[in-house]
Structure formats: structure tokens, C-alpha cells
Amino acid sequence: MRVTIRVRPGASRTAVGGRYGDALVVAVQARAVDGAANRAALEALASALGIRRREVTLLTGTTSRTKTVEVPDAAASRLADLMREAD
Template identity: 55%
Template sequence: MSRTARRRSGGSRSSTDVRGRSAAGAPATDAAATVAVRVKPGASRDRVGGRYDGPHGPAWVGAVPARAVVGKATEAARRALADALEVRAALVELRSGAASRDKLFTVMADPAEVESRVRRLRDGAAS
């Protein structure tokens, strides 16, 4: 199965622990990492970092000024996540949670690097 077909079908290629969860708190694959995000729309400015224990495990918190209307907060959160992880926004796509504050994003980048950056933002770790 090709990478595109797996991504479209939602299939996971490998996992990092027995439960299939990565250090970022969500399932990881060979070519991408899944990042759990708790979005706080309507903030006075973009703020990233912090931890929220949500339905997808420990989540990174992103406060965005966009309102939760017609996907604007989701798009703002996607771009804020890309900026925080220092990847192009085109490499970050929504996996689930379009109408929820708890979202899963797939980041098409080195999973180890993504997890390290997410851990640093989410937990304040200096690793």
C-alpha cells in the first residue's frame, strides 16, 4: 500500500510503544507524527504551549485569535502548530476534530523531531 493510500485510509504503519502511542500522545507512523492539540479560540493573540489531558492523551495547547466559526480557529491552529514546529503549513493536516476543540493533526515530518518539539512546547522540557 502506498503512503498516500495509507494516509487516506487512516492506516498506521508502526507504533512506538505497546499501545501504539508516541511521546506526543498519539499514534505515530514512519513518515509522519500525529499531534494532539487543544484549541482555545478567541484569544487576544496567538499563544502556544502548555498541556491539556484530553481524549487523545496529553495535548499541546494552542490559543488563537480566530473564532470557532466555519473552521477559522482550526485553520489558525494548524498554522500556529506549523510555526511552532518550524515546518511548512502544507505539511500539517487535520486528521480529526474539525468541530471540536480537541483535534488531531498529522505532521508530515520526522516523527522524532516533531515529538521532541511538541514535548518541549507541551511539557516545558528542555530536551
């Protein structure tokens, strides 16, 4: 399943949840330098969904805050819960 995420690098703490438009917000402490924020965001998303990091694939948005990632379909219910956290 493809998911749009919005990465917030340089956050005070790492957190996954809430919405930015139709995207899931992933806040990470890592700065956007040399791909550190991308790696941290994918690790945080995998952890929040309860899946392995290798099951999360970055498809688009390497240099953008808005990214498209691929996750297993089995993570759909947990993903919906994370999207609702800010509502």
C-alpha cells in the same frame, strides 16, 4: 506522527504551548466561525514546530476543540519542548 491538540479560539493572543490532559494547547485569536480557528490553529502549530503549514494535516476534530493532527516525525523534539512549557 499523530498529535492531539486542544484549540482555544478567541484567545487574546496566539500561543502554542502547555498541556490540557495529554493534548498540546494551541490558543488562537480567531473565532470558531467558518473554520477560521482551525486554519489559525494549524498555521500556529506549523510555525511553532518550524515546519510548513502543508506538513500539518487535520485528521479528526473538525468541529471539536480537541483535534488530532499529523506532523512529520522530525518535529518530535520541538513538540516535546512545547508540551513541557507549562510544567
